[in-house]
Amino acid sequence: MKRLTRRETDIMHVLWNATEALSARDIAQANPEISQNTIQSLIKKLLDENFIKVDGFKSTGTIYTRKFVPNISEQEYFFTTVSKKSFQKYLTAFITDNNNARELQDLKTKVNKRLKELQ
Numbered sequence: 001m002k003r004l005t006r007r008e009t010d011i012m013h014v015l016w017n018a019t020e021a022l023s024a025r026d027i028a029q030a031n032p033e034i035s036q037n038t039i040q041s042l043i044k045k046l047l048d049e050n051f052i053k054v055d056g057f058k059s060t061g062t063i064y065t066r067k068f069v070p071n072i073s074e075q076e077y078f079f080t081t082v083s084k085k086s087f088q089k090y091l092t093a094f095i096t097d098n099n100n101a102r103e104l105q106d107l108k109t110k111v112n113k114r115l116k117e118l119q
Contacts, residue, residue: 001080002049010034011042012051016074021055021067043068051077 004012014030015022022030024039034042046052047068055069072080082090098104 001077003081004051004077007034007038008042008046008051011039011046012070012074012077015052015068015070018069021069023058023060023065023067025060025065026067 010031011027011034014027018026018030024036024043027039027043028034028036043052047054050071052068053071054066056067057064058067059065079087095104095107
């Protein structure tokens with residue numbers, strides 16, 4: 001799978017965090033740092049590369065606008081673009097540098113649950 005550029009990732013983050021399908025205008029409102037023209041061209045690219053898909057239309061005055069949703073979850077993207085070796089380094093750094101006992105306990109619970117499933 002191809003790695004996303006910084007701007008593509010910005011758009012994907014907006015879509016990943018949305019609770020419903022978004023139009024290009026909705027994406028621009030959620031992230032005003034990206035121009036409408038840039039969003040339009042990147043949407044075409046993300047559609048062509050199958051990162052997003054059209055999920056309906058929305059009437060805006062006299063025209064219809066396409067609405068988009070991610071075709072891949074943020075977690076799926078992360079795991080397909082990060083090698084196991086670098087992920088282990090990332091996870092080790094996260095555990096070592098994290099001072100939030102609640103986050104670490106949640107992680108421990110998930111790891112223990114998964115280990116039981118594998119037995």
